[in-house]
Amino acid sequence: MKNVQRLSTLARPLAAAMAMAGLAALGLAGCDTATANTAAAAPAAPPITAATVIVRQVTETQEFSGRLEAVERVDIRAxxxxxxxxxxxxxxxxxxxxxxxxxxxxxxxxxxxxxxxxxxxxxxxxxxxxxxxxxxxxxxxxxxxxxxxxxxxxxxxxxxxxxxxxxxxxxxxxxxxxxxxxxxxxxxxxxxxxxxxxxxxxxxxxxxxxSVVSNNPIYATFDGDEATYLRVGRDAQRGAPVTVKVGLANESGFPHEGKLEFVDNRLDTSTGSVRMRATFDNADNTLVPGLFARVQLGGTEGGKATAVLISERAVGTDQNRKFVYVIGDGNKAEYRPVVLGPVIDGLRVVRDGVKAGEKIVVNGLQRVQPGAPVNAQLVAMDSGQPKGDMKVAAASGREKE
CATH class of the missing domain: 2.40.50.100 (RNA polymerase II/Efflux pump adaptor protein, barrel-sandwich hybrid domain)
Known part of the structure; x- marks a missing residue:
């Protein structure tokens, strides 16, 4: 009987030690499971395409709404x-x-x-x-x-x-x-x-x-803004040729080309605009007085300037601001507000916000969060076609296969 009691007394500490060991093992297992779950829950970097901001010599254009007018109009009376x-x-x-x-x-x-x-x-x-x-x-x-x-x-x-x-x-x-x-x-x-x-x-x-209206040549009259007047007004008044193109409501682009013929002698302070008029050849009678016209005003011949250009697909809208995502260190997306200019040859001029050589997101904006990493594939800015399997490098900014 005494031996039985002695064994029972020795078994109690052993059972307690085994219980503690079991609890410790369960705790370690729980930690491993939590760590695994956390790793599984971490989102992967979203796949997007990016392109390098380019710089080109361009002739800047601006677009306005205008009306076609006859050069001559006569009311016939007896x-x-x-x-x-x-x-x-x-x-x-x-x-x-x-x-x-x-x-x-x-x-x-x-x-x-x-x-x-x-x-x-x-x-x-x-x-x-x-x-x-x-x-x-x-x-x-x-x-x-x-x-x-x-x-x-x-x-x-x-x-x-x-x-x-x-x-x-x-x-x-x-x-x-x-x-x-x-x-x-x-x-x-x-x-x-x-x-x-x-x-x-x-x-x-x-x-x-x-009444009789002349049909060849024909005028396109439009109101330019102050920046336009400062850009081409003086050249036009000196007789320097300024290219103007128009497109009708049922036409794509600006298929009709003419010359800026008249710039008013003052800026209308109530509207901040200046009256301008261009002359177009109309031998085929396509242009009819009174029609609405989309007017694209270019610059003087040889008047090229350096411009930073990006794809329209890269531009997002945040309330009343335009922005792009620049890929920075660690392949992380950086929110960058931009000031935009006109569209030239399918690319948008950027006046402020990005620099030449920076890489920006052009497709997949909806999958990007500011400061979050991205999985970027590099494409050409003006073509949108991938350049093989090239990726945007991390902090060094180098490209790798």
């Missing part, structure tokens, strides 16, 4: 009153300078021209007779057969009749002009509108019969 006898054009057709558009009843004007012609002939006959009598009076005066007073009267009568002849000829000329004005012609070449007055109506100079 110069004499009368009844319309014929309309000689098809609405919307192209007419040449001098084409007869309307005819007015010419009979009253023909009669007036005939009367004026007869009056002019009568005045000329009287003047001719007076000159013959004056020549006769000169011979008689030399022979002292008439008095000086009688000779002076005949000389004065000749001058008066000559004046009457000139007045009669002026009346005849006016009558012939009015007769010609019964044929209403187009003063310019271009496209005619519809006839506002039809045959049989009585018209006068207050009535607009139709």
């Amino acid at each position: 110069r004499v009153g009368g009844f319309i006898t014929s309309v000689n054009f098809k609405p919307g057709s192209v007419v040449k300078k001098g084409d007869v558009l309307f005819e007015i009843d010419s009979r009253p004007f023909q009669a007036e021209a005939s009367r004026a012609e007869a009056a002019a002939n009568s005045a000329a006959a009287r003047a001719g007779l007076a000159k013959l009598e004056l020549d006769r009076s000169e011979r008689l005066l030399a022979d002292k057969a008439i008095a000086q007073r009688e000779y002076d009267e005949k000389a004065s009568s000749v001058k008066e009749l000559d004046a009457n002849v000139r007045a009669a000829q002026a009346s005849l000329q006016a009558a012939r002009l009015n007769l010609a004005y019964t044929r209403v012609t187009s003063p310019i070449g271009g496209r005619v509108s519809k006839a506002e007055v039809t045959t049989g109506n009585l018209v006068d100079g207050a009535v607009i019969l139709t």
Whole structure:
């Protein structure tokens, strides 16, 4: 019995030691499990594509909204009153300078021209007779057969009749002009509108019969901002050629090229803009006055500048700010606000925020977090095609396979 009690007493510390060892083992196992779970929960660096910021010599352009305008526009009116006898054009057709558009009843004007012609002939006959009598009076005066007073009267009568002849000829000329004005012609070449007055109506100079607008060349008018004026205004006023391109609403790009023709002499302080106008060739009549036009204003010939360029895909929007992600040390994404310029050849000009040689994220912006590592594949900035398996290096900034 004593031996049994002694064994029981020795077993208790041993059991306690084994229990403690078991708890320690369980604790170590729990730590290993937590560590494994933590490692499994750590997110992998998201795969993205990046490109190197490039620098090029470019001719900077700016885009504006504008309207096409005719170089010449004429409201056609009658110069004499009368009844319309014929309309000689098809609405919307192209007419040449001098084409007869309307005819007015010419009979009253023909009669007036005939009367004026007869009056002019009568005045000329009287003047001719007076000159013959004056020549006769000169011979008689030399022979002292008439008095000086009688000779002076005949000389004065000749001058008066000559004046009457000139007045009669002026009346005849006016009558012939009015007769010609019964044929209403187009003063310019271009496209005619519809006839506002039809045959049989009585018209006068207050009535607009139709209108004609020229179609070649044509203007594109737009409002440039202050920066544009400072960039090209002085060159344009000196006559230096400034390229302007336009595109219509149903066209892509800017297929029509012209020259800046006019820059206003002041900036409108209420709008901060300046009126500008470019001239375009329109031999195919594609451009029509009144149409909306997208205007791209370039610079003077040879006026190239160095610009930092990035892809449009690399630009994100944060409320009212634009930003890019620059890949910095340790392949970590750095949030960088940028100031953007115009688009040139598919790339966006960056005025401030990034430098040449820096690498920025161009695809996968939605998977990037500021300060988080990324798994970047390098592509060309202007093509978007991967350059093999090249990766963005870490802190050294070198490229590796």
